[in-house]
Amino acid sequence: MVEVGGVAGDHLRQYIERIERLEEEKAGIASDIREVFAEAKGNGFDTKIMRQLIKLRGMEESDRQEQEYLLDLYKRALGIDFEPDE
Amino acid sequence: MVEVGGVAGDHLRQYIERIERLEEEKAGIASDIREVFAEAKGNGFDTKIMRQLIKLRGMEESDRQEQEYLLDLYKRALGIDFEPDE
Amino acid sequence: MVEVGGVAGDHLRQYIERIERLEEEKAGIASDIREVFAEAKGNGFDTKIMRQLIKLRGMEESDRQEQEYLLDLYKRALGIDFEPDE
Amino acid sequence: MVEVGGVAGDHLRQYIERIERLEEEKAGIASDIREVFAEAKGNGFDTKIMRQLIKLRGMEESDRQEQEYLLDLYKRALGIDFEPDE
DNA sequence: CTGCCATTTTACCGGC
DNA sequence: GCCGGTAAAATGGCAG
Structure with missing residues (x-):
């Protein structure tokens, strides 16, 4: 990988942005999980x-x-x- | 939490299953992320x-x-x- | 606590340095513990x-x-x- | 680790006891640190x-x-x- | 397969 | 005295 600001740079950016989007999703789900635990806790579990x-x-x-x-x-x-x- | 096999048990089961489903989703996304990294690596990054x-x-x-x-x-x-x- | 650079400041510094010294000791012991685990692991535990x-x-x-x-x-x-x- | 009550058992016990002793020391130091914080707090920090x-x-x-x-x-x-x- | 890094879990501390 | 958040420890997963 040698080009910067060229084609390879664009690809790099795209990979990174895809990953960041996926990580956001992942974080959202982790948040959902925490919520479920919190709700369960609120109900005495x-x-x-x-x-x-x-x-x-x-x-x-x-x-x-x-x-x-x-x-x-x-x-x-x-x-x-x-x-x-x- | 006192009931076993009764209402509380049902609630517990529901919480657990919701969490397990969410964790599956999370694992799926983590897998997607790995794939993107692998693809990027395959392209020389x-x-x-x-x-x-x-x-x-x-x-x-x-x-x-x-x-x-x-x-x-x-x-x-x-x-x-x-x-x-x- | 109002003085800075005066008596209270000196006290603050002394407290902090005492704590930092204690934390170094603590870290040293934590390191020792890790070593014991590593040795045990090396012997198959x-x-x-x-x-x-x-x-x-x-x-x-x-x-x-x-x-x-x-x-x-x-x-x-x-x-x-x-x-x-x- | 296969022997029970034999040589391996003795080694295990020794590792465990060494670790427990070290953890006691560590806990003691943590306690000291808490005391210093408490004293500082008592003096208005x-x-x-x-x-x-x-x-x-x-x-x-x-x-x-x-x-x-x-x-x-x-x-x-x-x-x-x-x-x-x- | 070993070490490293991220995530997860546990323990702690301060506030209500 | 509990509860929430925050720091430390431990577990698991991944790359090399």
Whole structure:
């Protein structure tokens, strides 16, 4: 890419403007997501837990199992039990 | 949030699904952005510089204002009560 | 706080310098922590799991239970099971 | 990491405990910093402005260099192959 | 595959 | 004491 102010420059500008437009859209959607969380929070839901849930749902089952397995393994290695009701 | 399987559960599900849909859209746009970068790269543009250009353009306003704000605070801290209008 | 360049200014400077010194120390320790993680990683440990473990250990038992309870509740509200071995 | 309760477990425990000790130190210093801010506030200083001052001082070098780097990239992007030394 | 960078998440602080 | 916004940490994704 050598030309500036010429054809290549125009192309560069077009790429950049397309990207900027897309990023605006992306930011708008991120804003929508924040709004939904805010609304849920306003109705008494715990957004932190909601985020955990969404992450779990999005996770491949195998990944989730692998992670649980490792965490359990490490707990054992440390001799921790973390009984739910103790 | 107390009901399970009842009204609250429905609301929760709706929030989660709305968010997941929005996140899909967002991921789609992120993918579009990547494609534009890839195309630009294929035409000989340096994507790293493009990213910096975009970042710079995005900062020009918001960040410059932040800088001015900081400088203003700084001046106030150095010149408190020296200005007539305080 | 009205004087600048006088007694109050000196005090301000001293406070700021004390804080900056403390923040340097803090940054140094943060760096040490990163090093330990890096070493552990080099010996085959999964640092993400380690972080989870450390967080669990540092958590109040009551908080941990509350969080687990809520996550379980929300899962039920969505009708998710997440059986460990299915 | 395969051994549990064996050598690997001991290593894990040692890493975790080292990190926890370091994090305690870090938390202690953070607490010191809070105290200094509190004392300054008690003597009539505005902690928000103090924080901005500290941030500004910290940015002066690193961030200014970043700005210069960005501007340099920018100029290169606008003037590629116009400079003799490229 | 490793390091880097952007995004996301968490923790903190000040105001109401 | 909560809530909002703001800074730090951590996770994930991408380029090289």
